[in-house]
Amino acid sequence: MVERNPFSPTFGASPPVLAGRDEILEDVDDALETGPTHPDYTTLFIGVRGAGKTVMLNAVEDLARQRGWLAISDNASPTGFVGRLTTSVAHLLEEHGTPEKDPRFKGVTAAGFGVEFELDPSTDTAQSFRALLTELGRVLDQRGTGLIITLDEFQSGDLDEIRQFGAVLQHVTRREQLPVAFAGAALAQIEETLLSDDVATFLQRCSRYDIDRLDPQATEFAIAGPIQQRGGTIDEQALTTAVEATSGYAFMVQLVGFYSWKAAPDPTAVVTADDVAVGIAEAERRIGRLVLAPTWRSLSDVDRRFLIAMARDDGPSRITTVAERLEVDNGYAGVYRHRLIKAGMIIAAGKGRIDFAQHSTRQWLRNEAAYLAANFPDD
Ligand SMILES: Nc1ncnc2c1ncn2[C@@H]1O[C@H](COP(=O)(O)OP(=O)(O)O)[C@@H](O)[C@H]1O
């Protein structure tokens, strides 16, 4: 009988084993327990594409629901998320609140519900959001429970909307100390936006967690755990090879696991070194299209030339060598080094060297870069 493949190489799909994030989740859970005074009550998860930010939002939402909390999840793009959140809060109030008993609430109720709300152009969305969220916060506070709001892809949100959202949360959670917790996810670029924007105080005060690469032990657990849960084993040497092939990069962990499982004649008995070799080859073919290509498209022309120059080396590159190849000075190369580290494409490798963050990038670039540079020169 064929067992369903337990691995989940899909964006936003929670993995069979969420490895290496226990400490972060314990902190957040502790914050939900403690209340709005806890520094992790409002939190941002920062990391590169495929690092595991969205599944952390899912996990935080699960923690909140296990506590009997309500949860609202949305995405900062497309624009209009404050309006969407307002509608969600209104629905939750309708379901869980007792607004008719609260005289403060009357004014909002008329405009706050259903189609009327969504069509009424005179309603200031941020004001409605604040009033409804405050009301819901009070109702939940009285019941000793709370609401978690999770927002994904924060870096692509409209800045005005982010400000509105931040100001409301600042008021409800910080000033009023109501039980409305927040977790957001963003690419590292958000740091620049926020640092350069003095109005986004709320987000600057959120605690930050880097959703980094998994360490080798966590990676082992992420690959071997799901196999063992189905009664199988994986050869020790095969596991080591698999772990190395992923560089601890969460998306790659799922790809290698998935295609190694698929290659094994009976993965519920044993996954061998041969199976893993087949799995890694397939994972490397796929990672390029799934993750590297979209990231590549978001890079500037100079970023790309920098990476192509690096790909000529078989191992870590000296920054001075890359600068020579690009015919630029070291300071200029340093700026791009910094940008690409932030984009999650490369890592510092010590002694003036840099390397690809995900090592299959090198081969992918050798195969694809010329083609991509020719076909997507400007996007
Ligand atoms: N801690 C983890 N352990 C194992 N696999 C993970 C972990 N976090 C994420 N993944 C897997 O990595 C992939 C990318 O996760 P996702 O949350 O969509 O990334 P992001 O939102 O950062 O782009 C998914 O296939 C997911 O199952």
Ligand SMILES: [Mg+2]
């Ligand atoms: Mg995501």
